[in-house]
Every structure is written in C-alpha cells, then in structure tokens.
Amino acid sequence: MHKLLIDQPGAKKLLLGNEAIARGAIEAGLAFASTYPGTPSSEISLNFFQVSRESDLYFEYSTNEKVALEVAAAAANAGVRSMCVMKHVGVNVAADALMTLAYVGVRGGLVILTADDPYMFSSQNEQDNRYYGKLSGLPILEPSSAEEAMEMMGYAFELSEQLAEPVIFRTTTRLNHSTAPVVFGKITKPVTSGDFTKDPFNYVTVPAVSRKLHIKLLKNIEKAEALADASAYNFIEGSGNFGVICNGVSYNYVADAVGDLELDGKVKILRIGFSHPMPGSLIKSFVKDCEKVLVVEEGEPYMEEAVKAFAQEAGYTGSIKGKAPELFSRLFEFDPAMVRANIAKYFNIPYDPETPVDLSDIPELPQRPPNLCAGCSHRATFYAVNRATEGMETIHPTDIGCYTLGFLPPLSAGDFLICMGSSVSTGCGFAQTTDKKVISYIGDSTFFHSGIPGLINAVFNNHDMTLIILDNSTTAMTGHQPNPGVDMEALNFDGFGRVSVESVVRGIGVPHVSVIRPYNVKKSIAAVKEAISHKGVSVIIAQQACTLLERSMKKLVGKPFYVSDKCKNHRNCINDLGCPAFYVENEKVRINAGLCSGCGVCAQICPERAILPLK
C-alpha cells in the first residue's frame, strides 16, 4: 500500500513537506487532482499519481497549468473536492482562468497550490504569488511547516466550500523540500462523482453576469477578512513591547531567534497563516501596544504594506519596518542567522554572531555546475547543430527543461529564455528583426505545454526559423513525468491516449519536417543542414528516450566505451561534447565506464577512431 494511504490515525511518519501536503489533501477527501509538474511542487503530484493507481482518487498530468486549472474548476463545480498543483510561474499560465474563476466560484472545495521558489533554486524568477490573492480576490493560506501544511490542507477545503470559491495554498521551496515527523489523521473517503445543474446567469461570464459576480466576489472578500481576523492560523505567541509579524518559514526563524536571544517577555509574534485578505482588526490590535514592529517575510513587502496601512488607520505612530537596506531584502531566501541578527539590530538587543571560518586563503576551486547526463541525447543534437552551422551566425532561443543546461560551453546551445514555450515565439521575433539564422530548442513536454501556439504563429506569419523539438518521451527535468506524447502502455499504464509530436507538427502545416535519431551524428548533421537551408519554418524532431530514465528502467542497451591507445590527445571529445563521463588522468583522456551510457556519439567524432566499445 502507498505510504500516504495508510489509514492509521496517530501514526508518526517522517514526511517530506510535499508528501505531507498530499497526505493532508487525501485526509480531506480529495477526489480530483490535476497538475503540470514543476519544481518545487512536483512530489505532491507524483504522490497523487501513485495514489491514484490504487485508490479512488482521480489524478491527471494536464497539458499545462491553465488546462489543469480549468479541468479542476469544472470538477469542483460538479461538486467534488479538487486540487490543482503548480509551481509559482505556473500560476501565470493559469492566471487567465484563475481571475474569472474567482468570480464564478466553486461548489466542491478547490485548492490551488502554488509552490514559490525564493532564491530560484530551479526557476526563472522568484515572483511572490501572494499578490495573486490581491489580484484575484481569493483567500490565501500559508503554512510554516510540513506538519502544519498537512493539517491546514483540511481547512483549505472547508474554507473553499464555506466561501464557495477556490483557495490559494502558498508554499515555498523550503517547506516543500523540508522533512519532519508528522502525525497522521483519519482519511475521509472521497466523493468522486457529482453533478452540474445549468445556471447560465451565474456561470456564463458575459458582461452582465460578471458585473453581478464581481459584486459577489467583493462581498466574499469581506467575509474572508472576518474569517482571517478570527483564524487560528493567525496567532499571537509570547508577550512583550516589541512586535514581530511573520509568515511561512520565516516564522520558524523568528521563533528560534526569540529562543536563542532569550527574548521571552520582550517580543511577541504575530504569525500570519491566513494571508489574504490580511486580518486588519487583528493587526490593528496587535500593533497598538507595540513600541516598534518588525515584519519578517521573504519576497515582497506584501504584509509590510498591509500592516503599515492598517497601522495608519489605527493611528499607530511607532516604527514599522521590514524591507530596508539595513534589514531585510526582497531578494532570495532568509536564514536563521539573518533573522536573528536583524531582530537583534532592530530591537537593540546584544548579539554575538557565530563567525564562519575564513575562506580567503583557499585557492580558486573548479566549479561544479549541473550538466546534461552522460549520454543525454540533447548533447548529441546540440553537437549536430553546432557542426551544421559552423561559420554561420545563429541565435538559439531555448526553453525550459534539462536541455536548458546546454546553454553552457562547450555546447552553448541557448541564447534567450523567458518562460515555457518562449523558444518558438521569440524565435519568430528574432527571425523577423535580425539577419542571423534562428534555431530554437524546445522539449516534447514544453512543446505540448505552450509551444504549439508559437509554431502555429510561425507558420501563419511565415517566419524564417528552424525549431528543434528534443523529444525524449518524458518530462525529465522535474522527475520524469509523462506527457501527451509518451507511450503509456509501454510503461504499463493503461487507459491513456497518445498524441504524436510529428502529427501535430505536420497538422499545423509546417512546410519542412524531418525526424532524426541524434545518436547518428552524420545523418543528424545532414538533416540540420537541410532544414536550415529551407526558407520559412522548418522543424526537426530529435527522437531519443531520456538516458537517465532508460538507465533507471534498466533499458540501456549500449556497451560503455573506452579510449584506446590510438588516442592522439586531440580532445575533440572532451572539448566539443562536454560529456561528464570523460575525465583526464595523467594527461590521458579516459571514460568512466560506470557513467558511460554507450551512446557512441564521441566514438563517431573522434578523428582517430580511438574510442571503442568495451568488450
């Protein structure tokens, strides 16, 4: 049985934050879940996927976050408890649906989970999605720990049903990827089917209907504010003349700092866990008898702005600070020592920080950036393009996935990236405005997610560009989730359809389409040359399953290679491919047989034919 399905109330388990979130939803009777995978949220949906194979939960990997939210919005309006999981930037994709769904509302509980990524451990920006609460008018809940997240999830569904609108559940990487012991509660049996009663004057958002619905939404915000004021998730801890207002993981650092600095009786904490609408009355009464107030929140001064506004209404004249050059930054993550130091500084408390060891006499160390796996077919494709375009001036708009890592030398296969799907559409713009050859890269999952409209645009407006679809039959970067192009039957999952990348491309009417097997270097170079000589849109589909996935499924067939005595130390292999299976020992090129996947690409480019398969 899946560990999140164990129905043993009181059992104590060590769970990852994302597992605790999934368990919380399962305990709340979650019946329907959809997602597009994205770090740091991915393990939530991975667990739902596994659980759905052995329980009544319906789960789907949707094509993108907008689709995922629309699917879940309908399920919730049919009356079943639903959840939609995404990373912070995924909410941008879903925002069109979100903004008007806030007007329409839901009948069954709908929780939209956004996993924000301060410091951008694996994201292109660190936007603070609490502003989506303000923008949409929807309530936001923010836990501080794995165990609280599990419990709060049940409340999120209740709140959603109470207000008849979706609830945004906001986490950050440090919560998603922290592990702590949690105590299981009872699993509520999900109600998996519902019904939909026609009511077009409340559901069809023509202007006349929406005007009415916006009034309803504003009333709901008032109701939600009253609930936030009374919420047990907005609690006050400790006592003293100094006030600290904090949320999420910052609360943990504040609570530890109060202990470490021995501030009992001096500092009281207001922890905000129900953060949209902000609890105005509670904040006014909290700040009233504080000498000064510090707001501790990662990201934007979301709470600070609200606290200052409420304090002004209440006629509070003490100092309120948070984001300031001498205190907290909007940038990156916080950490316990930073919070401790700023609390000490702001409230004038003596504090002697620990000194990290001095690293000034340490020699410059070789970097260890993440790299495409040994044998990754993306490397072979990038190599073929680099060879085929030697001497040409090129621009490579790239996209989001493992292949983004190819932007580093020696492959240098990426010049521009803003968001999912942007490789295709930005390629159109570059092709129109420059004389350089535009060759864009996109993965199969990202192509389905949001690359298709860009390609249609390229064909309709007849842009002169080449799109290379790196089709490795999986969503590798986020942990090998399936996508619409994957042969699910081959993975022993029944009940799925399959969409072929090639049929989509041909259906769009792309004038020049070719399919390559990137491990065949010569043919790939020839195919790239042909495609880029075509004036107008051309597409190359590079098909080769992800090596890491093949390895984990024990499907790798190639024998590892070794460097024989014929090697004359040209080092084309190392210098042009950047494959991590290579290393240099006593000035000789070597291949780590344990890492080598046997793709044979290096053997094809060695001018001496010195790289041979192990017997």
Add this chain to the structure above:
Amino acid sequence: MDTTRLIIVAVGGQGNLLSSRVLGEAACRLDIPVRMSEIHGMAQRGGVVESAMVFGDAQSTIISDGEADLFLAFEPLEALRALNRCNSKTIVITNTSSLPPFTAAIGKGTYPDIEAIKQLIKEKVGRLITLDANALAREAGNELSVNIVLLGALIKADVLPITADSVKDAIRETTKAAFVETNLKAFDLGFAAV
C-alpha cells in the same frame, strides 16, 4: 533539548538524500526531534547537493553559514567549497576519495591536492576526521554504499544523540532489501574507521 546542526554536502548521485533519510528515521525511532531540508531539482544533474539536519528543539529546517556543529562531506573538493558552513569548533568528516568535476577535465580550474585540502580544513575547524569511504564501500561489496560508510563515521564521532543500533534499524527499514547486508557492513566499516 539542545540543538545539533548537521550539514551534508555531496555530488549529485552520491546518495546523500538516502543517508539523511536514514538518519532522520533513526532519530524518529529514538523520539529525538528532527527537521531537515534538501535541495532537489537542477542540482541533481551532477551538481552539488546539500542537506541540512537540525536535531533537537528548533523549528528551522536550514542552517546558516558558520552554524554547523557537524559537517559531513562526501567529496573533498565539496568539503572545502562549503566550509563557510563551519566555525572554529565544527567537527568535519570528509571522504578523501575525489570526484573531479567536469570543468577540471576541460581545463577550467585545477583540482586541489588532497593533502592540501585536508591541511586547509584542519587549520580552520575544531576537529577533522578523514576516511576513504569509497575504498571502504568497495570492501563492503558495493561502491554505492559510500553514503552508509560515512554515516558509520558520523555516528562514531559521537556528537549526535543517535545510537549505532538505531541507525542500523533504520538501514534495515529504509534501504532496499537486496542492499541491507552490504549497507550494514558498510556502516560497520565506517564506524570502525574513526
């Protein structure tokens, strides 16, 4: 209960997530409060992977620079790189078997001499324990159990309130059945090496 803070650094693929999992389970068995955090995602494509574990009464799941009581490194270069997590009292345990990054192979930087690394670390921290965990893992029968060898050395250093028996129980429970025997042997070899 006092808090003890442990940082583990490794190279993606060395199995540090499993070792923190095992330690976490062992702490749970002993009812020792434990929280940990780890970096997933991009870092797992051959980059540096770091986990933080906080034992005792604390709510934070991460550890600031200079605040590690214990520092366990799976790879000597990464030990040196992350040494600002330590202070002059920190106990450092490092594997001496190196895994040169790819950048060194393409001539972007030189991998420092192991003895020099040891010397630099030793001068700066409270105590340095070194072992060739890869050799011990091979001796145990599987080079992939480097992570468990290092756990053995960590427990022997006797700073964590965690017993060897509880770790062994956690190994039995958490690691794949086929590897339990090798892992237990690896743990003992690491334990004996300190």
